[in-house]
Amino acid sequence: MDWKPEVFKALSSDDDWDSWFTEGSTAILREDTKSSYVAIILATRHDDAAESEECHNPMLLSYLPFSYRTLDKIATELSLHGSMVRYINRGHAAELSRTYLNMGTPSRPAIVYNCRxxxxxxxxxxxxxxxxIESGTTHAIVYGCNPEVKREITGRLGNAEGTTRHPLLLVGIFAEIERKRHFKMVTRRLEKLLGFVSMLGSYSPGQANLQQDVEDDESPIDPWLDASHMKNRLETWRSQLLKMTQHADELPARCWLHEEIDVRNRVEEVGQRIKERLEQIIIDYEEKIRELEMIMEGTNLATSLTHTKTNIDIALSTKRDGSQMKSIALLTMVFLPATFVASLFSMTFFQWIPEDSDQTVSPYLWIYFVVALGLTLLTVGLWYLFANNRKVRLDDNVDLEQGTGLKKSVSDLSTFKTKPFAKSSKKSM
Structure with a gap:
């Protein structure tokens, strides 16, 4: 049950793999059906210098560091299930699965795990x-390992302390690596959303367009959508981890009943520790999901407040414009009658000064002021009466809930005259 990393070799080409197969290393693993050990292959991730969160090839994992012939040979020699190819090509959603099968040569009971x-x-x-199951042996291959992941896996296996017999050991290591990767991405998204919320909180309708404060290649809604998508993926992964904790409860009854009591108790104790660690990881994910939900709700609130500020500013501007238009209309009503009278009196229909007179100012000038003033007062008075009479007047005893107290009832405003139902029913009889 010891972990010996020194037996591993770095194989970089198909020739190296052929030499390794020829040496009989895999035959020793295949023929040893009694010992308990972990045989794991760490397949290097395809190097892509341009890979980042903004520029990522989702099919990069399918670029294997060896040929499909070598992959088929590895699967045969280490008794690995071929369903992993389907999981590699279908990686849009995370998944942890387990299946009870008979594997190996000779065929013997086994549990096949696929982690994606x-x-x-x-x-x-x-x-x-x-x-x-019978020997407690684990054969595994990990796809997409960069140097950091390789150090993580070998380091955790080196500190396994006799837990290599448990089938969920590598699943737990996989969950730890994903936890570290996910939480880094969550932290970046939380920082981006917090910056966006802070920008919304300090935004004033009088400032420049909000779009100018965001990066040129990013829409203001992108951080919210990114965080929402991240939350959904974390919930999916959390459900997969929960499925593994439930699987941990079924292992003692299906795997170690044939073992001696000491071995069974030791393995069950290891399984309990792994299960508790998975449960703690699930709690950590739930906390991150709540953080994302909280900051997303904060983004919605900040956006609503920004819209409220904008609407209030628009309402105030509209009110100011309405007051100005009212002033303009009042000035028009004051000067328009005088302008009309001046235009009327300037026509040739009227002869205010005799042709042989030397007067430059007509003695009837007062008529203009009297008529202009009278028309102005009449116009302003009619406008005032018309504008105020359109308001609905209420009685002193107003009951808005019952709808009573209006000077004009709703039935009086109706265009159609209706007949009582009782009278119409009597006529029909």
Whole structure:
């Protein structure tokens, strides 16, 4: 049950793999059906210098560091299930699965695990595990390993302390690696959303357009959509981890009843520790999901407040414009009658000064002021009466809930005259 990383080799080409197969290393693993050990292959991730969260190839994991012939040979020699190819190509959603099968040569009971992280962000992984129940042996291959992931896996296996016999050991390591990757992305999205909320909180309708404060290649709604999508993916991964904790409860009855009591108790104790760690990881995910929900609700609130500020500013501007238009209309009503009278009296229909007179100012000038003033007062008075009489007047005993107290009832405003139902029913009889 010891972990010996020194037996592993770095194989970089198909020739190296052929030499390794020829040496009989895999035959030793295949023929040893009694010992308990972990045999794991760490497949290097395809190098893409341009890979980032903004520029990520979701199918990068399918670029294997060896040929499909070598992959088929590895699957045969290490008794790995071929369903992993389907999980690699279908990585839009994370998944953890387990299946009870008979694997190996000779065929013996085994548990096949397939672990796949979401390929929507860089650093996605895939793992195929075959755990032989009788011997406690684990054969596995991990796809998409960068140097950091390789150090993480080998370091955790080196500190396993006798837990290599448990089938969920590698699943737990996979969950730890994903936890670190996910939480880094969540932190970046929370910082971006907090900056966006802060920008919304300090936004004033009198300032420049909000779009100018956001990056040129990013819409203001993109951070919210990104965080919402991240929350959904975390909930999916949380449900997969919950499924593994439920699977941990069924392992003692299906795997170790044939073992001695000491071995069974030791393995069950390891399984309990792994299950508790998975449950703690689930709690950590729930906390991150709540943080995302809280900041998303804060974004919605900040957006609503910004819209409210804008609407209030528009209402105040409209009120100011209405007051100005009212002043303009009042000035028009004051000067328009005088202008009309001046235009009328300037026509040739009237002869205010005799032709042989030397007067420059007509003695009837007062008529203009009297008529202009009278028309102005008449116009302003009619406008005032018309504007105020259009308001609905209420009685002193107004009951808005019952709808009574209006000077003009709703039935009086109706265009159609209706007849009581009782009278119409009597006529029909």
């Amino acid at each position: 992280s979401s390929n929507e962000w860089p650093g996605d992984l895939a793992m195929s595990i075959t755990y032989f």
